[in-house]
Amino acid sequence: MANSKFEYVKAFERDDRILPSTWIVVRIDGRGFHKFTERHGFTKPNDARALHLMNAVAMEVVKDLPDIVLSYGISDEYSFVLKRNTTLFERRESKIVTTIVSNFTANYIYMWPDYFPETKLQRPLPTFDGRAVPYPTTHILRDYMRWRQVDAHINNLYNTTFWALIQQGGMTAAEAEKELAHTLSADKNEILFSRFGINYNKEDEMYKKGSVIFREFEKGKEVDGGEDVPDERMTKSQLEKRKKAYKKSQIVVRFVDIMNDPFYDERPWILGTAK
Ligand code: DGT
Ligand code: MG
Ligand code: MG
Ligand code: MG
Ligand code: MG
Secondary structure, three states, X not given: OXXXXXXXXXXXXXXXXXXXOOEEEEEEEEOOHHHHHHHOOOOOXXXXXXXXXXXXXXXXXXXXXXXXXXXXXXXXXXXXXXXXOOOHHHHEHHXXXXXXXXXHHHHHHHHHHHHOOOOOOOOOOOOEEEEEEEEOOHHHHHHHHHHHHHHHHHHHHHHHHHHHHHHOOOOOHHXXXXXXXXXXXXXXXXXXXXXXXXXXXXOOHHHHHOEEEEEEOOOOOOOOOOOOOOHHHOOHHHHHHHHHHHHHOEEEEEOOOOOOHHHHHOOHHHHOOOO
16 A cells, blocks of 8 residues: 555554454344344244255355354354454454455345245345454353354244244234243143144254354364464465365254254364363
8 A cells, every 4th residue: 555644544443353362253133134024924933945045145154254163043143153263354353244244145135036036135135233252262152152052942932832822823922922921941842732733842953953054074184173273373284284174174054952062072173172
């Protein structure tokens, strides 16, 4: 950039680099999706097309930013975990968040017709907000993931029961809400089973667990995404090796438990081995 007497305006910019060696979670969330889903005729409580679209979009984001080691999606939101030692955009918060948000939004609109061939997108077009939160320990990051998955479970059990009462039980929304006030999980399971013959355990795993995106490697060719050394401290050949391994790895979406150890123990390349 050429020097000019106007350069001084740069001094007004804020340094927003995120603390080094912390896990960075970027969570994006659809803006006003209550309305958006109504207007576009989403099925209730879950629209499989919409969730598969969210997953396909998140996959594109992960392909674009290989430092994302783990992602988790429910409803109109997605969380992206960047590896602890990422140096992406010098860890500048606004650059990381805006890049992910605009990539996600652009892909959502681009891929919409593949998932909703019969529904033309209407204005206001879907947009997403985003935030980045640094987590200093793997333990806290794991609790963040648990928080989102517990939320998915609680909401889905509630919504499944709520809509069964309305769609199959003929209740109004107000009646269903009243029926469910002060009920526990066991009560909702019971309502579903005894009144509607629905065994909640047999509901779609994607609805119950949410969607988890991560890398699978060929056996023996795993590349650590969590606890590895910063890129600056890796040799050229190490970087080259990782690039090759990443190219050969498979980005997958699974509907699995991320509350407990097995998911992470079986895949130490995601977060490393610390707990
Ligand atoms: P916000 O995020 O503050 O701009 O406002 P909303 O309206 O996006 O609220 P939020 O994000 O708390 O809740 C997501 C909304 O999207 C909620 O009203 C339910 C709706 N939604 C998400 N997934 C589905 C779906 O698969 N089917 C239907 N029918 N609605 C869905
Ligand atoms: Mg909200
Ligand atoms: Mg929203
Ligand atoms: Mg939401
Ligand atoms: Mg530029």
